[in-house]
Amino acid sequence: MRYSHSRIELYKNCPKAFSYKYIEKPKIEEKKGIEAFLGSMVHKALEKLYTDLRFSRLDTLDDILDYYTSEWDSNFDLTIEIVREGYSKENYKEMGKRFITDYYKKYYPFDQGKTIGLEMEINLRLLDESSNPYDLLGYIDRLTMVSEDFFEIHDYKTNSHTKTQEEIEKDWQLALYTIAVKRMYPSVKKVELVWHFLDSGLEMRTTKSDKELELLGREVIASIKQIERSIKTGDFPTKESSLCNWCSFKEICPLKSHLFMLKKLPENEYLNEEGVRLVQRYLELTKQKKELSDTIDPELEKVKLALLNYAKLHNSERVYGSFGDSILVKEYINYILPEKGTRERVVFEKILKDNKLWDSVAEVNSFLFSKAVSERVIDAETLMLLEKLISKSKTPRFYPSSKK
Ligand code: SF4
Incomplete structure (x- = not known):
């Protein structure tokens, strides 16, 4: 399979949705959210603006808005879904006009750099430590040359969330394209990543060092291996989130199908x-169980305390009731260990290890292991090795939720 940022992100957001879209491919009409449609129309309009500039034609704002309107009208169809209640197609269309108008006014006359590519296809091959190839495909909205050794990768965002600088630093899509741009243009020493958040009008920038890019490459390969493990085992769990509202497969998804x-x-x-x-x-x-335990528990706690006091007072470990019934009363010491990450914890563990006690107190815990697997903390390769040694069983759990 050829991978891309959107495929990998889809898997991370919901492995089941990834499976529907790329593996199972059920015969379901994939609906497009109006947000995605708006994004593609605005991208088209800005692509036209910069394409015309390359031919020395500076479009007026009206030219671009007319183009946007006609593209919107001719491409809009009934498969486009409006999920947010209270907003119409016209609201979204107007939003797009505002994005374009604000952008146009901010960057006019668009002489901040020379355009090298628009909606530029990026093919990137990453190699793992055994030189296995992983091919990625992507598109750069606009690649700009500021000087011969300084390029910018521009990305237009039309959703309403303006990322924080911290989120920008974690974003890996454009960072990945940096690797491809540096390979395509070896003279380029610096690549700046530029996000245009069209709703807020904010422009945000960052750069990535070679070390960060190397690390990123490894993380992307690890994500791909995780997907390939799922493909091998057929393990694509559902992952509920607000994105379910926009999911084309919700009617057949085990999390939502009953509702439909x-x-x-x-x-x-x-x-x-x-x-x-x-x-x-x-x-x-x-509910009844809770009501019952709400009534009984306080009295039970009082009886437990009284029994403990009685046992201590009479120096008895076993207290007898009628008909030979008895209760063994014992107190155990609970040790509260120093918290992970503290200096005390490091010293504590070192003493255990130095005294060869580590193996007798450190235990692989089945609960923590299961949690690490479900949170994808264990990489795909290691998990495959471990799975040869363990057996699995399923425990049903019920998580009620109520709208009341
Ligand atoms: S409805 Fe939600 S949980 Fe189900 S496949 Fe779609 S995104 Fe995943």
Whole structure:
């Protein structure tokens, strides 16, 4: 498979959505969110602006807005979905006009650099430590030459979130393109990454050192290996987030399909549907259980304390009730270890290791291991090695959520 930033990000956001889109490919009409449509129309308009500039034609703002409007009108179709309630197609269209107008006024007459490429295809091959190749495909919105050894990679963002500098530093899409640009133009010593957040009008910049790029390359390869492991094992878990609202596969996704099935039922049948009844019963019983323990627990705690005091007072470890019933009363010491990352913890662990006690107190914990696997902390290769040595079982867990 050929990888790209968007494919890898889709996997990170939801492995199941990745599987639907690139592996399972169910016959479902993929809807496009209006946000993505707006983005592509604004990108087209700015591409035209800079293409015409290369032919020494400086478009007026009206030229660009007319072009945007006609592209919008001829490309808009009914597969484009508006998820946010209360906003219309016209609202989004106007937003795009505002983005273009603000951008145009800010950068006019667009002489901040020489355009080298627009919507430029980037093919990047990364090699792992065994020289296995990983091919990535990407597109640079605009590549600009400031001087012979100084290029800029420009990216237009049309969503409403303006990233913070910290988020910019973590963003890896443009950083990855830096590697490709440096390979394509070896004379280039400096590549600056420039984000244009069109909603706020803010321009943000950063650069990446060769060391950071090397590290990034390794992280990207690790992400790809993680995907390839999922492809091999068929393990593509669902990951619920606000992005589900924009997901084309929500009607068949195991996390959402029941809801869509219910939406199709008439109301009287809805309440009798087996799943609905089971959920209602589960919630009633857990509520009753909680009410019962709310009543019983405080008294139980009082009895426990009284029993402990009694046992201490009478120097008894086992206290007897009627008919030979008894309760063993024991106190155990709980050691609270120094927190991870503190100097005390380092010294604590060193003493254990120096005294060859580490193996007897440090235990691989099945809970922590499962957590590390589900959070993808363990890289794909290591996990494949470990999986040869372990067996798995499944434990059902129930997480009720209520809108009340
Ligand atoms: S609806 Fe949500 S959980 Fe399901 S596939 Fe789409 S993004 Fe993933």
